[in-house]
Amino acid sequence: MQTNGSAYSTRVRNLIYVASPPRTGLTQHLCEAGWNAYIADDLGQVTEICHGRELSVGLVEISDPETGAQLLPQLVDISGSDLNWIALIAPQHLQHAEIRRAIARFCYDFSTLPVPFERLAVTLGRAHGMTELRQKMSEIDRDASAQFGIVGISDAIKAVRRSIITFAVPDAPVLIIGETGTGKELTASAIHALSRRGTGPLVTVNCGALPASLIQSELFGYEKGAFTGAERRVIGKLEAANTGTIFLDEIGDLPSEQQVNLLRVLQEHRVQRVGGYAEIDLDLRVIAATNANLERAVKEGRFREDLYYRLNVLCLTLPPLRERIEDIEILARHAFQTHLHERTHKVKDFGQNAWKAMRSHAWPGNVRELINRVRRAVITCERPLIGANDLGLGDLARAGNGGSLNDARSRAEHELLTRILRQTGGNVSEAARRMDVTRATLYRLIRKYDINLDTDLEASSPVETGIQIRRPLNGQQVLPFDARQLHKVR
Structure with missing residues (x-):
């Protein structure tokens, strides 16, 4: 059943009123x-009404506390x-x-019966305003992520989007440079999707994840009998990317021998399978990425x-998150909405x-x-608002704000x-x-901050840090194996 707003109202707002039976006086006031x-x-009528309608507020009349405690979470799940x-x-x-617990967890507010409509009208207006505000924020999030799934409103990320559009047109190789987690694979996918090869395959190879002994057969494929265990012909990644794009992630980790073979492919546009003699023509685009200083x-x-x-014909450098602080909130809200279906409690927002x-945080x-x-x-937060501790950043929230950003x-x-x-x-x-x-x-990061593991790690006692320090007879500290290797890198 539906009741219409007055013709004298400046704007009609939609709400759902769940009651059996509804209060005639209340519907008239609404x-x-x-x-x-x-x-x-x-609940059947609730489902039908909520489907396809833009509702901002829900009123539910609770006549029985036990039934109401079960009803409220069902209403939230439906709406x-x-x-x-x-x-x-x-x-x-x-x-x-x-x-009481159910109302606190699932409701924006409550009003006692009989209904004091003037007070309820104020609550309804605030609830409607909050819904509109959340929807507007969601629209901003969607607009910011409309292009290629790359979320952000900073000048740096806008420049990345412009470069993606520009680099998609030619067929020249692209080198994407960026720290871990900046979105190199997402950027490569966007360039491929917008290019004339967008209907062709996009084949990804992580050069840093493959053992050196397997990279050649992975990239170039092999013929049956090429080596022990080669029981059938296998097409390599380069050949599989024919008419499309191959994305070579972490190209800086490619062994020297395979660098030579890849260079030959780029020069001649042909590939030869391991154990084979035939030259196979290739028509593909190469996009490479690295987090190293090539x-x-x-x-x-x-x-x-x-x-x-x-x-490095076309080069695109992705900014680290610490250099686009203005994107943190929109990225966090986007991630929140993306994974909201996984929540086990009724978490609603960030504190x-x-x-x-x-x-x-330096990210x-x-x-x-x-x-x-x-x-x-x-997934883990048990309160309506996510706190710094839920993010694993409790120490930063307690830290002072002295100094520049x-x-x-x-x-x-x-x-x-x-x-x-x-x-x-x-x-x-x-x-x-x-x-x-x-x-x-x-x-x-260790090189950036010039951390010396011989001295800096002794700032706290072994009990405080959990470090087990072995002391030989001469009294010198013996560092763990990885720490020793670190000094060689420095």
Whole structure:
């Protein structure tokens, strides 16, 4: 059943009123106040009304506390989290603990019966305003992520989007440079999708994840009998990408021997399978990505100069998250909405200390780290508002705000890195795992802050940090194996 708002109202607003039976006086007041009220007396009608209609507020009359405690979560599940529910309940029913908990968890507000409409009208207006505000924020999020799934409103990310459009037109190789977690694969996918090869395959090869002994057969394929265990012909990744694009991620980790073979493919546009003799023509585009400094690798003889210039025709550098702080909130909200279906509790938003911690954090793992932290918080948070502790950033929320923003970010990054290295006893692999970054990124951070594992890790006692320090007879500290290797890298 539907009641229409007054013709004298400046704007009709939609709400759903769940009651059996509805209060005639209340529905009349709603109409006079400009509300378009849809009335339901069971969950089936609620489902029907909510489907395809833009509702901002829900009114539910609770006549039985026990039934109401079961009804409220069902209403929220049907209507979605954007609709604000207001409970109408007799004062004596509020003595029941279960209904109090349910109202606190699932409702925007409540009003006692009999209905004081003037007060209820104010609550309805605020609930409607909050719904509109959330919807507008969601629209901004959708607009920001409309292009290629790359979320952000900063000048840096806008420049990345413009480069993607520009680089999609030609067929020249592209080199994408960026730290771990900045979105290199997403950028490559966008360039491919917008190019004339967008209907062809996009084949991804992670050069850093494959053992050196397997890279050749993975890239070039092999014939039956080419080596022990080669029981059939296998098409390589390069051949599989024919008429499309091959994306070579972490190209800086490609062994020297395979750099030569790849260079030959780029020069001749042909590939030869391992154990084969036939030359197979290729028509593909190459996009490569790295989080390493390839120019330095060239100077140090770890990467071929001729291959570097073959790949670096068009270069796109992705900004780290710490250099686009204005995107943190929109990225966090986007991740929140993406993983909201995974929540186990009725978490609704981020608290102020969560925003403070996220703005102070250095984000060594960039966007990937932010997404993972938000996803974990959505799943584990037991309160309506996500806090800094739910994000694993409690120390940052308690920290002071002295100094510039860059100083705060650097200080937070240095403190986190030092603390994790202390806790792991200098074990780089374990520290990288805990920080959700690669070993290469961790080494760069150690060099950036000039952390000396002989002295800096002794700042706290073994009991405080959990480091087990072995002391030989001469009294010298013996560092763990990974820490020793770290000094060689430095």
